[in-house]
Amino acid sequence: MSVEKFQVDQEELEKSIQLHIRGELDLAAALTFRHALEAVVHRTDKALILDVGELTYIDSTGIGIVVSALKIRDELKAPFAVRHIPSGIKRLFDLTGISGFLNEGIEGTA
Numbered sequence: 001m002s003v004e005k006f007q008v009d010q011e012e013l014e015k016s017i018q019l020h021i022r023g024e025l026d027l028a029a030a031l032t033f034r035h036a037l038e039a040v041v042h043r044t045d046k047a048l049i050l051d052v053g054e055l056t057y058i059d060s061t062g063i064g065i066v067v068s069a070l071k072i073r074d075e076l077k078a079p080f081a082v083r084h085i086p087s088g089i090k091r092l093f094d095l096t097g098i099s100g101f102l103n104e105g106i107e108g109t110a
Contacts, residue, residue, distance in 0.1 A: 004056050008036040016047040016079075022054040025062035033062065037069050044078040053084030063096060070101055079103075 006029035009020045017040045025033055040048060050066070052058075058066075066082070073080035081103040085093065093099040 006032060008033060010036065010040070012046070016049050017043065018049040018051055020051045020054070022056075024057040025055060026057065026059045027061045030061045030065060034065055037065065041069050041072050042076065044076050047079035047081065048073060049080075050082045051084050052082055052089060053086065055086060055089060058089055058092065063092075063098065066102075067098060070098075
């Protein structure tokens, strides 16, 4: 069984900051993910988009970090979305109850 190394790439567009997340987001990768989010989560000049299309696994630590970012963005009244959620991760988000709080797209954020 091959473990995909966790990676976060940041892309800044005209109206959004996109974090492209790849691999397995578990306790070992949590600090890397947290640092990537902390660098941009308080910026209200652009929408913050998490593109998780290449995320293969997320544990409770990773979910907690996503929820923390969601709360911060909500308090700041700043746009936040999670895009391209793989079906297995979507089921996990559904089971944990956070799917209803995640916007899966923001129009005009290219």
